[in-house]
Amino acid sequence: MLSKSALVLLSLASASLAWPSGRSGKWSDKQRKTCHGHESYINYTTVAGFFQQDDPATNPTGFDYTTTNFGLIEQSYATDAEFDPAGAKPQWERFENYVNVLNREADKNTQYKVFFLARHGEGYHNAAESYFGTPAWNCYWGPLDGNGTHTWRDAALTQAGIDQTIKANNFWRKQLAADIKMPAPQSYYSSPLQRCWQTAQATFQGLDLPADRPFAPVIKELFREGISMRTCDERSNKTFIQSRVPNFRFEEGFTEQDELWRGYEGETEEAGIARTKVVFDDVFSHDDSTWISLSSHSGAITKIYKVIGHQPFRLGTGQAIPVLIKAQNLRKVDIPTETIASWWSEATCANGPPVTSIGGTGCICSSTATATASASVTASVTFMYDLKSYRRESPVEVYEKS
Numbered sequence: 001m002l003s004k005s006a007l008v009l010l011s012l013a014s015a016s017l018a019w020p021s022g023r024s025g026k027w028s029d030k031q032r033k034t035c036h037g038h039e040s041y042i043n044y045t046t047v048a049g050f051f052q053q054d055d056p057a058t059n060p061t062g063f064d065y066t067t068t069n070f071g072l073i074e075q076s077y078a079t080d081a082e083f084d085p086a087g088a089k090p091q092w093e094r095f096e097n098y099v100n101v102l103n104r105e106a107d108k109n110t111q112y113k114v115f116f117l118a119r120h121g122e123g124y125h126n127a128a129e130s131y132f133g134t135p136a137w138n139c140y141w142g143p144l145d146g147n148g149t150h151t152w153r154d155a156a157l158t159q160a161g162i163d164q165t166i167k168a169n170n171f172w173r174k175q176l177a178a179d180i181k182m183p184a185p186q187s188y189y190s191s192p193l194q195r196c197w198q199t200a201q202a203t204f205q206g207l208d209l210p211a212d213r214p215f216a217p218v219i220k221e222l223f224r225e226g227i228s229m230r231t232c233d234e235r236s237n238k239t240f241i242q243s244r245v246p247n248f249r250f251e252e253g254f255t256e257q258d259e260l261w262r263g264y265e266g267e268t269e270e271a272g273i274a275r276t277k278v279v280f281d282d283v284f285s286h287d288d289s290t291w292i293s294l295s296s297h298s299g300a301i302t303k304i305y306k307v308i309g310h311q312p313f314r315l316g317t318g319q320a321i322p323v324l325i326k327a328q329n330l331r332k333v334d335i336p337t338e339t340i341a342s343w344w345s346e347a348t349c350a351n352g353p354p355v356t357s358i359g360g361t362g363c364i365c366s367s368t369a370t371a372t373a374s375a376s377v378t379a380s381v382t383f384m385y386d387l388k389s390y391r392r393e394s395p396v397e398v399y400e401k402s
Contacts, residue, residue: 121161142230164318165202186289
């Protein structure tokens with residue numbers, strides 16, 4: 001956290017402001033490609049000390065953002081003396097000002113954004129996994145379209161999930177009220193999977209949003225869940241999505257069909273983290289918003305934590321937390337690199353549910369439900385992502401500050 005003395009020194013140091021008030025700024029393509037004459041890299045860190053979810057002592061089990069003011073910790077800020085000398089302004093308004101000052105006083109290679117990371121409401125795939133149990137779900141039921149009663153390919157929200165979105169809508173309505181003054185998002189993003197855009201739509205529809213901050217969500221391919229063999233991870237086609245949420249926009253290059261879900265291989269953890277870094281780079285390079293809403297998934301948010309250096313904090317369905325993120329455009333160090341294996345063959349039981357499954361080993365099938373694939377990494381495949389095509393061989397690289 002920036003100390004009071006450090007912030008005062010920053011304020012006195014220069015009249016040159018990096019970013020306009022209320023905006024975090026963005027980097028041009030030229031800035032993103034070079035930093036002091038070298039290829040650049042964005043490094044992310046979580047600025048801790050502002051939310052309960054930043055504290056390792058906070059138990060995520062049972063955490064409810066609607067009863068904890070999004071986890072915002074009651075405290076004073078170094079900017080309060082000037083912004084709120086009478087001590088009359090609410091916590092969120094003072095925090096918003098603090099973040100705005102961070103951006104205003106930042107150098108041209110640094111920006112701060114607050115992401116509201118929201119996990120979708122309960123989907124039919126969540127209900128199915130709870131009903132069948134995780135081993136049976138992973139090894140048999142998950143790769144199917146459904147069970148004859150419910151469908152979970154690109155799963156829709158259950159009634160419980162819809163109820164969670166109603167709860168979210170009511171909470172946001174209260175938070176935006178004059179006595180709390182929580183800032184509304186300036187930008188909205190969603191995973192392309194149905195449960196997420198359903199959640200985003202129901203959460204923010206009908207709210208009294210500021211005229212300069214309308215609900216104009218963008219669907220981005222790489223904010224999706226980790227890509228497994230299970231059908232819940234395959235998105236519907238673009239035409240279907242557009243017919244259901246015509247007010248949503250699609251990022252440039254969004255394809256009609258899902259070209260990432262394979263159905264016979266799963267994405268490795270390392271590949272999922274790499275693509276999450278790519279989509280974060282895209283947002284921080286092209287969106288100057290400071291306050292951003294993202295409707296995504298438990299697994300996707302877990303990968304975001306790894307990219308931004310946030311402690312593990314598992315969210316239940318329908319839960320959400322804000323995080324304050326510092327991004328720095330740094331100079332890359334030229335050192336040897338290594339490649340990442342991107343896809344692996346997941347084991348499933350062909351003819352019925354498994355006896356059990358073991359982490360790191362895979363499915364233990366019965367004699368009548370033999371495994372159809374070995375759970376081994378296909379290291380020869382190095383399918384990765386970039387900002388233009390989402391596909392390239394991508395090394396793991398080390399960077400230093402410019």
